[in-house]
Amino acid sequence: MLATYAALLAVLSAAAVALNADVKKFALAFTAVFWIAYASWVVGSYANFAAVTPAELQKFGIGWSLRLTNEGGFIFALIAGLIIANVFPRFAETIKEAVRPELYIKIAIVILGGFFAVTAAGKLNLATSLLLRGAAAIVEAYLIYWAVVYFVARKWFGFNREWAAPLASGISICGVSAAIATGGAIRARPVVPVLVSSLVVVFAVVEVLILPFLAQTFLWQEPLVAAAWIGLAIKTDGAAVAGGGITESLILAKSAAEGVNYQPGWILGTTATVKVFIDVFIGIWAFVLGYIWTNHINVTSDKARIAEIWQRFPKFIFGFVVTFLIGLYLALATPADIAAKVPAAIGEANTFRVIFFILTFFSIGVLSNFKKLWQEGIGKLAAVYVISLFGFVIWVGLLISWLFFAGIKPPLAG
Amino acid sequence: MSQADIRSELEQAAPEPLLPVEKKLIGFSLGTGLVLLVVLALLNYFVPATF
Numbered sequence: 001m002l003a004t005y006a007a008l009l010a011v012l013s014a015a016a017v018a019l020n021a022d023v024k025k026f027a028l029a030f031t032a033v034f035w036i037a038y039a040s041w042v043v044g045s046y047a048n049f050a051a052v053t054p055a056e057l058q059k060f061g062i063g064w065s066l067r068l069t070n071e072g073g074f075i076f077a078l079i080a081g082l083i084i085a086n087v088f089p090r091f092a093e094t095i096k097e098a099v100r101p102e103l104y105i106k107i108a109i110v111i112l113g114g115f116f117a118v119t120a121a122g123k124l125n126l127a128t129s130l131l132l133r134g135a136a137a138i139v140e141a142y143l144i145y146w147a148v149v150y151f152v153a154r155k156w157f158g159f160n161r162e163w164a165a166p167l168a169s170g171i172s173i174c175g176v177s178a179a180i181a182t183g184g185a186i187r188a189r190p191v192v193p194v195l196v197s198s199l200v201v202v203f204a205v206v207e208v209l210i211l212p213f214l215a216q217t218f219l220w221q222e223p224l225v226a227a228a229w230i231g232l233a234i235k236t237d238g239a240a241v242a243g244g245g246i247t248e249s250l251i252l253a254k255s256a257a258e259g260v261n262y263q264p265g266w267i268l269g270t271t272a273t274v275k276v277f278i279d280v281f282i283g284i285w286a287f288v289l290g291y292i293w294t295n296h297i298n299v300t301s302d303k304a305r306i307a308e309i310w311q312r313f314p315k316f317i318f319g320f321v322v323t324f325l326i327g328l329y330l331a332l333a334t335p336a337d338i339a340a341k342v343p344a345a346i347g348e349a350n351t352f353r354v355i356f357f358i359l360t361f362f363s364i365g366v367l368s369n370f371k372k373l374w375q376e377g378i379g380k381l382a383a384v385y386v387i388s389l390f391g392f393v394i395w396v397g398l399l400i401s402w403l404f405f406a407g408i409k410p411p412l413a414g
Numbered sequence: 415m416s417q418a419d420i421r422s423e424l425e426q427a428a429p430e431p432l433l434p435v436e437k438k439l440i441g442f443s444l445g446t447g448l449v450l451l452v453v454l455a456l457l458n459y460f461v462p463a464t465f
Contacts (some may be wrong), residue, residue, distance in 0.1 A: 136454050143447025147440045160430045195420065296435045380424050400451070404458055 004355070005034055012103075021097055029098035037362035038355075040080040044073025071249035074242055074361045078205060081365015092366050101201075101363035102176060105238035108356035110319035111349050112241070112272050117327025118346045119265035123411050130224070130270055133404040134277040137232055140400050141278045142285050145172030149388045157384050161297060162186070165289060166193045167381060171388050173285065174278050175200035175236035181282050181312040185290030185304060186297075199381050202368050203389065204239035208361075211394075212243055216250035223251050224405040225398075227267040231274030232397035233389075238360040244271025245357055266410030276320055283312035 009030060016026040044050065047060035049068050057065060068075065085092045092099070120127030150168035153159045159167065165186050170179035176197040183193030211233055219226035230247050234240035248267035255262055290304030330342045432440075 133458065136451065136458075139447050139450045139454065143443045143450065147443035147447070150436075151440050154430075154432055154436070158427065158429050159424075160427050161436070163424070163427075191420065292435060292439060297433065376420050403455055 001038075005031075008034065008352075008355070012098075015103065016097075019103075025097040029095040032095045033098045033359060033362060033366075036080055036084075037077045037358045040077040040362065041073035041358045044068065044076035045070055049076075067253065069246075069249040069253050071246045074246055074357060075209065077358045077361040078208065078365045081362040082205065082368055083365075085366050085369045086371065089369060089372070092369065095366070099363045099366045101236070101238045101360045101367065104356045104359040104363060105236075105241060106314075106316035106319075108353045108360065109237065109241060109272060109276065110316060110323055111353040111356070112268070113320040113323030114327035115265060115346050115350050115353065116269040116272065117324045118331050118343055119263070119269055121328055121331035126408070126411070127269075129408065130273060130405075133228075133408075134273045136400055136404045137228065137274045138277055138281055140232060140396065141173050142281060144396065145388075145393060146285075148172075148392060149384070152388055152391075153384045156387075157380060159380075159384070161293075162188045162192055163196075163381075165293070166196045167199075167384060169285070169289075170196040170200045171235060171385055171393070173235075174275070174282060175204065175239075177237070177279065177314055178282050178285075181286035182289055184312070185286035185308065186293040187290075187300065187302060195376060195378065196381065198367070198373055198376075199378055199385060200235050201239075201364055202370065202373060203382075203385050204234055204236045205364060205368050207234045207389075208239045208243045208246070208364075212246040212250055215247045216254055220251045220254045222402070222406055223248075223255070223262060223267050223410055224270050224408050225401045226251060227270035228274050228401035228405045229398050231271040231278075232401060233394050236364070237275055237279065238364055240275050241268070241272050242357045242360055244268045245354075247271070261413040262410040263413045270405070272320075276317055279314045280317060282314060283309040286312050 009027060012030060013023050013027055016023050047056070047062050047065065049066045049072050050070050051057050051060055051062065051065040051067070057063070066072065084095075146168050149171045150164055153164040153167050154161070166179045166183040166188060169182035170176070170193075172178075179193040179196040179200065182188075183190070183196075211230060215226035215230060219229065226247055227244055230243045231240055234243050245268050248264065248271075251267060252262055252264060287304055287306070287309045290308060294300050294303045327342070327346060331339055334342075
């Protein structure tokens with residue numbers, strides 16, 4: 001454990017240098033973030049929280065369990081972060097240098113690329129089918145959700161264009177990254193996407209505490225519908241992909257209790273694929289909005305430029321694609337003795353993916369200071385989010401997930 | 415910008431009517447999205463997932 005901490009501290013301190021952060025502050029803050037988050041994970045693995053099957057209850061000699069599975073540790077990390085943000089705001093401020101959910105989840109997604117490749121290697125046809133169906137998510141997020149949320153914000157709530165556009169992108173596309181990209185593209189003041197991003201993170205907290213359990217209850221017989229739905233409904237990369245992890249764990253446990261043992265990796269892989277597909281187009285969509293705004297709405301000499309597509313492209317997607325291709329190559333195109341060792345190697349890397357998920361959940365919690373957001377006047381913005389989320393984002397997401405993923409099941413284990 | 419400034423800005427912002435270009439953007443997005451969804455649904459129907 002100490003070696004893992006030291007290795008992560010070294011690697012992430014190098015990343016902090018690249019991000020022009022104060023390395024000494026980062027190292028101290030990361031130490032607190034790592035150990036608190038990891039302690040939450042350990043608490044979440046306590047048998048009374050994590051045990052699922054009657055056999056496990058018997059094995060640990062306990063009469064009850066919350067049946068959260070081991071992934072319930074994510075929820076404990078989130079709650080620990082929420083407590084720090086809302087009860088100990090000064091401590092939250094002290095560790096903010098290492099509270100970077102976007103950095104942690106993007107590293108986790110890059111690792112996930114290799115894991116998904118090895119999972120997909122045995123069932124390439126199914127994996128290809130899932131990728132093709134991911135295209136539906138792009139259409140939904142950019143063309144349907146965005147237009148409706150923008151209309152609701154402008155027409156029903158009277159927001160001006162500067163607030164409505166980043167808000168629509170934050171709620172409909174991909175939370176933080178999309179709100180910031182749109183804010184920059186339409187030349188909004190920096191405070192606008194920052195406040196919208198905070199709102200998205202708070203709602204992601206609420207969603208990740210509720211939706212995986214709804215998915216387990218109502219969609220456990222359609223695991224990939226549940227996976228796509230989580231990817232479409234939860235609006236930040238971190239919460240959505242980690243929420244996919246919780247959903248996978250809950251559904252696999254429920255299915256196992258019913259005598260069906262699915263291969264792990266497919267639910268999480270589907271959620272991540274849906275999210276990555278959506279992320280790919282953030283730069284293009286921001287350019288489209290920027291072009292319209294700077295040429296037709298707020299005509300300015302600072303016109304939107306094609307180069308901005310590249311500037312706003314989320315580069316971590318290259319990492320995901322590269323690890324996916326390397327994983328696929330190692331699993332399919334190397335001699336049998338090497339290929340046989342790949343799943344175990346990816347399993348080791350997957351341990352780090354889980355650690356980055358924990359750090360992500362904890363960081364999201366620490367960023368969610370409800371009192372502060374309320375004081376900033378976020379109530380009206382939140383009303384748009386509530387109406388959009390419960391009015392149609394969840395339902396349209398469910399309908400489209402059902403339309404494209406119903407009947408497609410993950411392979412059985414063994 | 416202080417917290418109070420943002421709060422009052424959000425509460426007291428003068429209404430900005432939808433411009434024709436915004437209406438076009440909303441209509442074009444929704445229209446294209448619905449058409450593409452139907453096309454993808456048809457593709458999904460005629461080219462089912464292979465296991």
